[in-house]
Amino acid sequence: MSKHVLTAEFQHESNTFKKGATMLADFEAEALAEGEAAIAAYGSANTELAGFLDASREAGWNMQHVISAHAGPGARVARATFDHIAGKICDAARAEKDSLDGILLGLHGAMVPDFCEDGEGELLSRLRAIVGPDMPIAIVLDLHANATPQMCELADIIVSYKTYPHIDMRERGLQAGRILEQTMSGRIDPATLRAHRPMLDEINAGRSDAGPMVAVYERARIFEMEPGIHAVSINAGFSDADIREVGPTVLVTYDRNIAGVEARARSMAEELSDAIWESRFASENRYLEVEEAAAIASGFDASKGPLIIADYSDNPGSGAYGDATNLLKAMLDARLQNAAFGPMIDPEAAAQLTAHKVGDRVKLRLGGKNDPAFGGGPLEVEGEIRLISDGRFIGDGPIISGLHHSFGPTAVLRIDGIDVLVVSGNSQMLDQQQFKAFGIMPAEKSVIGLKSMQHFRAAFEPISGRVIVCDSGALSTPQYHRRHYRNVPRPIFPLDRDVTL
Structure with a gap:
């Protein structure tokens, strides 16, 4: 039976x-x-x-x-x-x-x-x-x-x-x-x-x-x-x-x-x-300041694939807001060309952009609206709308292949030399289709700034010339002392680095 x-x-x-x-x-x-x-x-x-x-x-x-x-x-x-x-x-x-x-x-x-x-x-x-x-x-x-x-x-x-x-x-x-x-x-x-x-x-x-x-x-x-x-x-x-x-x-x-x-x-x-x-001290990541990451990007040779800059601390996959602006600001200040950035989770900006049409130039306040103390406040930007979408895509990478997802109302805004994916829904970057479905071809870019800790590697590391990780100071920063823990038992590593068993 x-x-x-x-x-x-x-x-x-x-x-x-x-x-x-x-x-x-x-x-x-x-x-x-x-x-x-x-x-x-x-x-x-x-x-x-x-x-x-x-x-x-x-x-x-x-x-x-x-x-x-x-x-x-x-x-x-x-x-x-x-x-x-x-x-x-x-x-x-x-x-x-x-x-x-x-x-x-x-x-x-x-x-x-x-x-x-x-x-x-x-x-x-x-x-x-x-x-x-x-x-x-x-x-x-x-x-x-x-x-x-x-x-x-x-x-x-x-x-x-x-x-x-x-x-x-x-x-x-x-x-x-x-x-x-x-x-x-x-x-x-x-x-x-x-x-x-x-x-x-x-x-x-x-x-x-x-x-x-x-x-x-x-x-x-x-x-x-x-x-x-x-x-x-x-x-x-x-x-x-x-x-x-x-x-x-x-x-x-x-x-x-x-x-x-x-x-x-x-x-x-x-x-x-x-x-x-x-192995508690054996960190594999070196968490760069955003300015250092942008400086590396400025001189990067993308002949073997794009430079991937992962914003570890603004990872929506760990519950961060996904709207931190510090990395994007550093990339803009460095005047990077042929670059992409995403996702910028900002439903207000996405609604404003999708009310326009492709080709329009728009000024708006982008990102940094949930908690500017973590990752930077809103940026005053101007750019050209390159694409407007309902945000739907189907994954084809190792993690979400075949699964249907949606960012909600979505737009691609080109700010100087950077295509910024502005979305409404909460999702980290873990599949190339999260760019490709919206007209951004990752392998053809020189620099890609994305919000993810580790999952991005499955789909993006194979096409990259190099991967670096930065800490924009957003909610999931590896600087644990910036978060106000009240309930975890003390002492605990790494808040208490000298704790012993």
Whole structure:
């Protein structure tokens, strides 16, 4: 008899320093679909849902998908929004609990609603109240999860991404599904333990392409091959959340049926956590001042590809506003030519520009409107409108290939020698189509300034002549002391650089 498995995706990375709240409309703008509509939209792409479907086909499940809900990183999730989406999942579990064999969820691990610090733990607590302690529950987490003890207590199986840029979502969904299948079949009895160190996050935010974490991820893969060890998950943490259970963790899902495996799992978790701690000063990035980045751009030879300048601190993918102006100002002051910049998330400017027509010259105040103290205030600029669009595009890179997205009302404004992508919606730059769909050909530019920490590398590094990283002083600045932490436990690295274990 086929097993009945309930699945859902509910994902948000919450920056508690950001003003406002994440509302249902923010999920609707990014991804909010139920049942078959969700499967049609996201079930064949690089998503956890696609991995769940792979597991279902492999094992012959009766898989019931409730909802896929994802909003771009932003402020805390409003209670009404959380209750609405969590309610859909819990209502389905309540209606089907007598026939359910297991639950499989795609979560993030850094969701902070406005009424508690652990959104994932809250959802799991509500589900456990419905289905009881014995129902197998497996979850997939982003590697930037602040994985809490509550998550580990309430979910039997936890699998986290092992790549940053994130390109293994489908693979991890399948892995979690396979472990769940073994559990439902009675072949294993899984539990997940957790190790943690007093850090805000891993020094390189979990980069899997360079630096000390490359060896740590490889060690985790080797550990997963040992008998009784089913998942070894490394979470870099998310330092933009001012919560008590913040920071990097190592989670090991093991089989309680095998004697001695729990002790082995604990040894693995502590060994990998020690490796994260011991490399806490080994930053791979050199965070340039924006003026230095622009100076490098002024003399750059783009014959082997454009110079990519990544504004690490204004990354919308970590909840920054995406409207910091310091880097753009430096690029304009340097009189760069054949350059591009984006996205500049400024709905007011986008509305003003899209009210005109292509070819018009427009003066306006651009960017810097959310919090000028982080990344610079509005720029008074004049430029020519090169394109007006509804902002829709389809990704074709390693992270979002085949997925439909929209920036909302969008315009390209050429200011001197720089094509600036001005958008309404919240999204970091992680796919070349986010430029190409709006007439900007990245490979043909000499310099590209973009807002992203790391995800951009998957699509843009292959075409680049060089990549540099700058700190514009925006909300996600690596200068942690500029953010006013109140809830994180002290001492903690790097706020307290001399902290010891």
